Amino acid sequence: MAVTMMRLQHAHDSEYQLEHSRPVQLFDQGMYREDSLSYSEFSRGKTKYRKLALKGDGKPQLHYVSASTVAEKPARPSLLRGFIDGAIAGATAGVVVETALYPIDTIKTRLQAARAGGQINLKGLYSGLGGNIAGVLPASALFIGVYEPAKRKLLEIFPDHLSSVAHLSAGAIGGATASLIRVPTEVVKQRMQTGQFTSARTAVTSIVAKEGVTGLYAGFGAFLLRDLPFDAIQFCIYEQLKIVYKKTVKRELYDAENAVMGAFSGAVTGAVTTPLDVIKTRLMIQGSQGHYKGVFDCVTKIVKEEGASTLFKGIGPRVMWIGIGGSIFFTALERTKYLLSQISESKSKEFLNARTV
Missing domain, CATH: 1.50.40.10 (Mitochondrial carrier domain)
Structure with a gap:
């Protein structure tokens, strides 16, 4: 799985995220385990951020703050x-x-x-x-x-x-x-x-x-x-x-x-x-x-x-x-x-x- 922006499970979810969120910015290269936000979660307009499963030594953890914002939190150095x-x-x-x-x-x-x-x-x-x-x-x-x-x-x-x-x-x-x-x-x-x-x-x-x-x-x-x-x-x-x-x-x-x-x-x-x-x-x-x-x-x-x-x-x-x-x-x-x-x-x-x- 190449490092790129988070791919959602469905094509319409991907289109929705591209339309309603800023670009995802990654801080380091490497292999990550994907986790996705479904269309229904976006459509409900969640206000609380949800941690995405992007863990690994020295790897960043990204947080979705809302349906329209992506905030990055770089992890501490390894x-x-x-x-x-x-x-x-x-x-x-x-x-x-x-x-x-x-x-x-x-x-x-x-x-x-x-x-x-x-x-x-x-x-x-x-x-x-x-x-x-x-x-x-x-x-x-x-x-x-x-x-x-x-x-x-x-x-x-x-x-x-x-x-x-x-x-x-x-x-x-x-x-x-x-x-x-x-x-x-x-x-x-x-x-x-x-x-x-x-x-x-x-x-x-x-x-x-x-x-x-x-x-x-x-x-x-x-x-x-x-x-x-x-x-x-x-x-x-x-x-x-x-x-x-x-x-x-x-x-x-x-x-x-x-x-x-x-x-x-x-x-x-x-x-x-x-x-x-x-x-x-x-x-x-x-x-x-x-x-x-x-x-x-x-x-x-x-x-x-x-x-x-x-x-x-x-x-x-x-x-x-x-x-x-x-x-x-x-x-x-x-x-x-x-x-x-x-x-x-x-x-x-x-x-x-x-x-x-």
């Missing part, structure tokens, strides 16, 4: 479409942020890695950027690619007053999935930032040779301990700010407004999770010598040997880095999502023009 668009937006935002703010991240890492009295080296602040981009791009793509459809589904499940739970959960789900790529990337990056290796390839081969493949996942537990709450909290704060602000201004947000909300959510989350970041950094860079046996042992030794304040080492650069990063990331994310929606809308219009009868 999960696959949501994943692809999210992946493109996430990859773009992640690469932009990482390239712009990498030196601040390097300084933060060296501050956290330095033992009491250690000196901070300010040379080679872009050390490891290339290898990190190679990991950030797929990790960011995977994170947003999972986050967006997960958020949409969870928002359908939870009532409006529990939207924050949906955002928290979607952030954690996205973070957990992306950690499979993020952790090896972070291990290699931080060991290069602290001068242990001069190239990503050397770092990977050396780590695998000395510590095995599991060496690339050093500090995995600490990473999840930091990143799952970080992702959940940051995206929840941002999404909730957007909801409240949009209700206030009653319009779509400008890039500058997204930037401010992104900066605020990033800075707050970065400050709160700094101790978890310090623990994660120490566990990831310790290598095969194993100074720390785990998260609890790391916390205990840091507090005992260096003082509790050490758990907040690098909080200044971290808050600045993540605050600015949040500003850039969410602006780039929203802008890319907008451009993708415009491209999709443009394609829909082209299809409409080709299919309208």
Whole structure:
């Protein structure tokens, strides 16, 4: 059955619909299950709309509002479409942020890695950027690619007053999935930032040779301990700010407004999770010598040997880095999502023009 306007069961019904209704506009190609409105239903002048059986992933649902009006209601994008668009937006935002703010991240890492009295080296602040981009791009793509459809589904499940739970959960789900790529990337990056290796390839081969493949996942537990709450909290704060602000201004947000909300959510989350970041950094860079046996042992030794304040080492650069990063990331994310929606809308219009009868 080719995609065209709805065919009625009888020829006179078809003629009646053509005479008394606007052209049916379809938003997507594909196979549909037909349902028809009989002549008698039209002639009785139904005033309430009736849903037509046009269901399928990502397919539109058309509604007959009256005998003389056809209104179109495009269905939400499919999960696959949501994943692809999210992946493109996430990859773009992640690469932009990482390239712009990498030196601040390097300084933060060296501050956290330095033992009491250690000196901070300010040379080679872009050390490891290339290898990190190679990991950030797929990790960011995977994170947003999972986050967006997960958020949409969870928002359908939870009532409006529990939207924050949906955002928290979607952030954690996205973070957990992306950690499979993020952790090896972070291990290699931080060991290069602290001068242990001069190239990503050397770092990977050396780590695998000395510590095995599991060496690339050093500090995995600490990473999840930091990143799952970080992702959940940051995206929840941002999404909730957007909801409240949009209700206030009653319009779509400008890039500058997204930037401010992104900066605020990033800075707050970065400050709160700094101790978890310090623990994660120490566990990831310790290598095969194993100074720390785990998260609890790391916390205990840091507090005992260096003082509790050490758990907040690098909080200044971290808050600045993540605050600015949040500003850039969410602006780039929203802008890319907008451009993708415009491209999709443009394609829909082209299809409409080709299919309208």
